[in-house]
Amino acid sequence: MAAKRLVVLGSSGSIGRQALEVVAAHPERLRVTGLAAHRDWQTVVEQCERYGVKTCCLVDHDAAAQAARHLDGVHVLAGAVGLRHLLAETAADLVLGAISGSAGLVPLMDALQAGKDVALANKEPLVVAGGLVTEAARASGAKLLPVDSELSAIFQCLQGQPRDAVARIVLTASGGPFHALTAQELAAVTPQQALAHPTWRMGAKVTVDSATLANKGFEIFETHWLFGVDFNCIDVVIHRQSIVHSLVEFQDSSVLAQLGCPDMRVPIQYALLYPDRARNELPRLDLVAGSPLTFDEPDLDRFPCLRLARQAGISGGGYPAVLNGADEAAVQLFLDGQIAFTDIPRLLERALEAYNGAQPDCLDDFLAVNEWAREFVMASARLD
Secondary structure, eight states: OOEEEEEEEEETTTTHHHHHHHHHOOOEEEEEEEESSSSHHHHHHHHHHHHHHEEEESHHHHHHHHHHHHHHHEEEEHHHHHHHHHHHOOSSEEEEEEEOOOGGGGHHHHHTTTTOEEEESHHHHHHHHHHHHHHHHHHHTEEEEOOOOHHHHHHTTTTTTTGGGEEEEEEEEOOOGGTTTOHHHHHHOOHHHHOOOSOOOOHHHHHHHHHHHHHHHHHHHHHHHHOOGGGGGEEEEEOOOOOEEEEETTSHHHHHHHHSSSTTTTHHHHHHTTTTTOOOSSSOHHHHHHHHOBBBBOOOTTTTTTHHHHHHHOOOOOOHHHHHHHHHHHHHHHHHTTTOHHHHHHHHHHHHHHHHOOOOOOOHHHHHHHHHHHHHHHHHHHHO
């Protein structure tokens, strides 16, 4: 069996690095043919040298120039245009989409429209323009393979099952590091505290989103678009142990769940090697040591981002793009120390209320709404 040719978009981030660990563990099955990152040229140089990659892209032009100085025999592309050339020129059977935020939407669409299968790790494209993304996959015949542990769990539970047999999806959430804090204590949370997730290894934005439960709200969008499940048939429970990664309830009242140790390399491997399951040396689940397994309702008063996400999904149109753009801006403001942790949902709600309700028609429209929400939140924060 020939090795799958893999392009990694976002290779310097947490998911990209762990994906390359999976590649290193299965060199006979996976071969990296292209890498892309934003500005971490040192990491990309090391990765190109280690994996024998001959084409890479740094979106930041200065970073691309630095990489080119340190790489011999490697075609170094630059900027958003370079990213598009990377996808067009690099032979690939599979593209890992792990570029953080809405910036991952355009290259994702490029890959799908070119008929390349995509292992999707970032949620924002399906939040901003889920209908366009899934339609692009249908039109080209490309596969959309979820990488998130929760979405991978649903995907695995649905193998061989007709979609009309599904009654309900239950997403599990760790609850983040602040599940027990009062509203007053949440207002005093620092960026350093928010970035200390108790379970998962993730990038800064997704870690903060996990702490606010916005991340779980984004997963509701992923579930809706990837599996065709109505927003009202998607529930969320807090599961502190992160052992049960999600559950599917069927019309006959049976429930299937996928369990495993909280290690992102497991769902990454499943997506990259799909439909095969290969042995690995990752930790095995010990149910006795991991017990008891507990489940609780999320507190929507203390963590309103989850409620706002569901409302935006039900409203449809441009509201999901508003939610995403507002969150991108608010999280950055929080990380920069300019707003409080509890200001994040407040600014999201303000942006959703201020939106004029216009219906985007194309990719540029959705991106424009996303950018409007970013600018609205930045301006609102300056006025407060």
